[in-house]
Amino acid sequence: MVAEVKDLHRNNPDIARLQSIFTAQKAAYRQNPYPSAEQRLELISRLKPLLVDHVDAWIDALNNDFTTRAADETKLAEIMMTLEGLKYTTKKLRKWMKPSKRHVSAMNWPGKTWVEYQPLGVVGIIVPWNYPVQLAVVPLITALAAGNRVMIKMSEATPRTGALLEKLITNIFPQEQVAVINGEVDVAQAFSELPFDHLLFTGSTTIGKHIMRAASANLTPVTLELGGKSPCIIGQDFPMKDAAERIAFGKCLNSGQTCVAPDYILCPENRVQEFVDAWKAQVTQSYPTMVNNPDFTAIVNPRQQKRLLGYLDDAKAKGADVIEINPANEDFSGSQKVPHTLVLNVNDDMDIAQDEIFGPLMIVVPYKTLDEAIEYVNDRPRPLALYYFDWNQDNCNRVLKNTHSGGVCLNDTISHVGVDDIPFGGIGPSGMGAYHGPEGFQTFSQAKGIYKKGKMNATKYILPPYGRSIHKLIYKFLLK
Template identity: 40%
Template sequence: MEGFSHILKRQRDFFQTGRTKDVSFRIEALTSLGDMIRSHETDIMTALKKDLNKSDFDSYISEMGILLEEIRFTLKHIRDWTQPRKVKTTMTQLGSKAYIYSEPYGIALIISPWNYPLQLAIAPLIGAIAAGNCAVLKPSELTPETSKLMADLINKTFPEEYVSVVQGDADTTQLLLKEKFDYIFFTGSVSVGKVIMEAAAKYLTPVTLELGGKSPCIVHHDADLKLAAKRIAWGKFINAGQTCVAPDYLYVHKDIKEQFLKTFKETIIDLYEDIVKKGEFTRIVSERHFNRVTGLLSSGEILHGGNYSKDTLTIEPTVLGSVTWDDPVMQEEIFGPVLPVLEYENESAMIQNINDHPKPLALYIFSESKEFQDAILDSISFGGGCINDTVMHLSSPYLPFGGVGESGIGAYHGRGSFDVFSHQKSILKQTTTFDLPFRYPNRKDALKQIKRFIK
């Protein structure tokens, strides 16, 4: 299979013209990207329906709407972000001025996943463009309709030497990783993230890895159970649970567990029963993933749901009880509409159990107690999350989104997207009006003078 050095050469030649660094050029590109999404809304919804059976509602709120808001926010702030930022100097740098310049890395490789095939491809592209880079985008082969449409639209919107889309399977990704990119942005599984990082090490290419993990959702005894049930059900079962920040398991306080589960089941029926019956519930992306998720249903006891159809690759919202940390469903990220429930009574033991496992991408706390909220936030390391809500933190351009440890490296969204694709170049502008003599070794009292400044 042919490599992709020809694409990189064309992009590097284009980048070296300096056009992508012009702020007006970036603004024009971002505006075109927004126009592309708006003018092809129906086409995008159709493609997402074919790939994942997504409803128009889900397609807009979880894919297009987020992107349009991200573009709007970036356009509003980009002129400020691209200005050199003046910072303070020290006493030993008397007479000087210090600045931080944000400069683009050059050619960025963006490898995106299948679960939100438009959003998770275009969101980092917004950052790459805003920072002044060229980009090669590799979408997932598991959502072929959306990937093909995205390739066609981007090809019509941007020249290949600026933004290029490469379609293909894992072999294509391996070939891309053999090229010398200036930055790699990957969203996907922990296992593939390790492969990406290993490949990047060859050229010491900087990376951002947006991965996943088992994100806990804690329901304390003082939580608003009805509201918690609704927000947890929505956060878990949107996109059929195929969301990197979906609650992966519930930790419910023993005192309210029975009451909460009753409310939770009623909420699932209210929100999703009709959608499932009408065949409008999002499907699992492939037969392999479907078999993996249905295989987890043997863990514990099915408290609600559990039905599935291999013909349509759909699994109804399912709740599992009598689950332990040793069950298969607790050994991997579920990435499907299956939610296991654990109970706790001792807060310290619950915190310890979470900390005994890899750091999660997200964590959610449902409680009215600030003391309890602070105890969780202070005791557990995780990427980000919500108090009395789920998933919504990733929709704010003011909150950098990313993981920690095995759940990821780096963060983006809003200013974070611009920063992640920018090298921070530090510059000290020194005065020529005078020259401090004690910095030089031939002055007898140099050490004494320096110590007056440095105490």
């Protein structure tokens, strides 16, 4: 049964609706607790037209939600990436569903054992505003592949995109299979309090703590995809022009509003000015103008813009050097955009050094040795991603083995998120659990261990009374 909601929620029709849907999905799951591969694949196949037949509608909705969202970024990071995940899951699903044979120890002989991956039931997905299509539909695909029913809570910060997804999902799925929920913060809170069989949340570390606390009341297992300050280390000998170009892919996309965007650069101290010059050149090449440039994505809302500008004001007041890159010398007042900005001479008293930036601002920190750079990373909370640029494989191995992060790119940024065959997830403050790849299928499944004994019952030889010669023989061979 659905847990009773708090008094302040009782008269909210949106919350009453999500409770009704949850009850319907639980009942539907009990009627079909183990969908066949064919059934799962058919459900997944319905999502491809939702994506490819409505590209212009997605572009328009996101552009309106952000005031400016680059159309190509929507195509690349939302639609195309999600389609690749759909194709990959479709190809691998039957293999994932096969029982996994396991070894029987001497104590359990004769018998056989295996693991079956059983659907959990009803899965909840809480979606952030930065990539609302991809971060709703990719986990939806994986949860359906695992045989579950799914409820999706969209972000109130992207209402047009949320409304479009709700409309399109309603056209292709009954609500007892997949349902999209829109609404404000109170609805999100009530959503997190439902006794889901699994809950996936993507968002900030601060909100992640609230989600985990709400889920704990029902002992609901959670996957938290959070964020943090993802470092980017430039090796001493790596070509700086190439570094700036590759870092720009991860930092400029969506104006830095990406959970795995590089947050700060660890640069050899004798090459800091070289990086500044290369970064200015790269940003200028990509965005010769910004205010009215449709390729330059805006900050999602005034509150987020104010937060970013507040970081700069605080950093300046505390002695940082702020380098704004504004090639056309434009006036950004009245715009919801923020120019790409480098911040140097940062100290830990500054807000920008403590909080995940999540925007087009980037810290540059000089270092003397690679060991010093590694120590700088390890002195801070474990990030969602780490990026290292170096052609020297021994140095790469040092970084890999002496740092912790959810994922890593060597000589690139953020591309690992688009590799469907590896897990994506955080560690510690940057999250827990993972999805994508076979690990995603397992996240939304119960790995049920099964042991089967045949007609011969060897266990009878170890029954009491103890101390018989058979016991002594068994201990002689197995207690060593």
